[in-house]
Every structure is written in structure tokens, then in C-alpha cells.
Amino acid sequence: MPASAPEPLSALHGVAAPGRHAVGGEAPLTLRERRPSLAMLLARKARARDVAAAVQRRFGLALPAPGRAAAAQDASAIWTQPDGWLLSADGAAARDFAGAVKSAVGDAGSVVDQTHGKAVLLLTGAPARRVLATGCRIDLHPRVFAPGRSAVTQIAHIDCILRQVDAAPGYELIVPSSLAEAFYGWLTHAASAYGYEVLAPA
Amino acid sequence: MHRIDCPWCGLRDEIEFAYRGDATVRRPPADAGIDAFYEYVYLRDNPRGWHVEWWHHAAGCRQWIKVVRHTTTHAIHATAKADEDMQVPRS
Numbered sequence A: 001m002p003a004s005a006p007e008p009l010s011a012l013h014g015v016a017a018p019g020r021h022a023v024g025g026e027a028p029l030t031l032r033e034r035r036p037s038l039a040m041l042l043a044r045k046a047r048a049r050d051v052a053a054a055v056q057r058r059f060g061l062a063l064p065a066p067g068r069a070a071a072a073q074d075a076s077a078i079w080t081q082p083d084g085w086l087l088s089a090d091g092a093a094a095r096d097f098a099g100a101v102k103s104a105v106g107d108a109g110s111v112v113d114q115t116h117g118k119a120v121l122l123l124t125g126a127p128a129r130r131v132l133a134t135g136c137r138i139d140l141h142p143r144v145f146a147p148g149r150s151a152v153t154q155i156a157h158i159d160c161i162l163r164q165v166d167a168a169p170g171y172e173l174i175v176p177s178s179l180a181e182a183f184y185g186w187l188t189h190a191a192s193a194y195g196y197e198v199l200a201p202a
Numbered sequence B: 001m002h003r004i005d006c007p008w009c010g011l012r013d014e015i016e017f018a019y020r021g022d023a024t025v026r027r028p029p030a031d032a033g034i035d036a037f038y039e040y041v042y043l044r045d046n047p048r049g050w051h052v053e054w055w056h057h058a059a060g061c062r063q064w065i066k067v068v069r070h071t072t073t074h075a076i077h078a079t080a081k082a083d084e085d086m087q088v089p090r091s
């Protein structure tokens, strides 16, 4: 792994242009690209406990159970498969994040930098659930899916890691960067029935 | 359309899975001979009724799971992780 990964670039650069696409007046949905550093973490055989302890020590983060996400001050994690998580970090902690994760877990886990491999979108607003329902097969009803829940699934036939971030409701949608533009096209088309505002990346 | 209860992810649509065949086949010992390996690699039963199958949750947790499915009604009796033994119902 290189000592310092290149600065995060966006697959949605020039695609997710800020602007309002409202049906009339207020846009009930906001869409914002996020640009965290991402790292896939897989525990090696019978080392899941060591990996969890190392991540707890280094980032103060308790790795989440299946179908869940967890967040701490400097990093957050989404369960993606048995003994596997997608970790993310923003701001100062994003610098060489995959390297920091690898140095924390040592030979107990394998780490792959996914910063350039995936694009992250945040969809927020009252109609968000109905927008996603046009392409997502997960039941997002608040009775069964709430903030802190996550799912690895497909949305509009594109692999997607989904995490609910708040009760607005807000959903983080993580897709392969090579399909980000196609996904963005689907998402904005689905959102156009309600009206949406694209905010500058953060 | 099946709804398959992944032991890791919960109830998911069939479209997220890939069917990977009979889950009861066992690899013969290395010295079992050509006929045993021919059967192991190529020959499968085609039962009418309950069948223990591999399904790969390809668009979810990436795990291979076991599913007991009825080959005529498509009813799903049970699902389990790959290292669990599955009981087939009597009828």
C-alpha cells in the first residue's frame, strides 16, 4: 500500500452539479455527494476478535453486527459481510485512512482502499423513502429500518451499500464509482417526481 | 419470484442470489477412482420434492447459503449457513 494515497477524486465530478430541480417552490429532497476516504476491512481466518479490538483501540469504534452501521469521532463502519466492514473517515482522519486501518489491525485483517472505487451520495428529505422504493427492494419502513441500520443490496440493478443516517429520513448510498453516473441518473429521475436540490459536495 | 431468508441479511429477493446446485454432493477421497470423480463432477439427481441447494448471495453478503426448496411448488422450507446440516421434511 502506498504511504499516502492520492487525494480523493470524484466519479461524479461535473455530474452532480449544485442546483435546484423543484417541481414548484421548495424542493423537499436534498442530494449531496460525500467524499470520505473508504477502506474495506476483512478479518483473516479466526481473527475477527483481534480486528474488532484493534479498531476499537485505534478509532474508538465498535465494529457493527450484520445489517448495522456504527459511527465514532474519527471513523464509521458498515457491516458488509461476515467478518467484513466498509470503513469511512472524513476530514483530517481521511488522510491515508486505509494505511491507518492497516497499521491498526496488522496481520489480523486485510485492508483495501476503496476511496476511488466507490461514490457516496446522501439523499435526505421526507419523500426519500418513496424515491428509493422505486428501485430498492429493501423494506425501509421505520418499523423495520431506522437510523443505524444498513444493507448491502442492489438499487436500480446497481450494487449499493445503503445506510440510514437519520430520521429525516436521510440515506447514504454507496455505489461503484464506474456506475456512479448511471446511478445518479436513475436517482435524479426518481427524485424528479418530488423535486430536489443538489448541494455542493461535502 | 422467491424470497430467500439469508441467515446473515434477512429476507431478500431472489434476484440478489445465484443458484449454485445440489448442496448434498460430497467430494470423494483422492484415490476414489475415475468413476467416482465422474459422478461427483457431472452427475446430479433431479428430484421432485425437497432439495437441499446452494444459493450464493451474490448481490448481498457474498456468502454461500443452504436452502431447502421444493422443486415443484418452489416452497422454501428453511435456510442456513453453509456449515450447517439441513433436514429435509418428510413430504
Ligand SMILES: [Zn+2]
Pocket (backbone or CB within 6 Å): B006, B007, B008, B009, B010, B057, B060, B061, B062, B063
Ligand atoms: Zn446475505
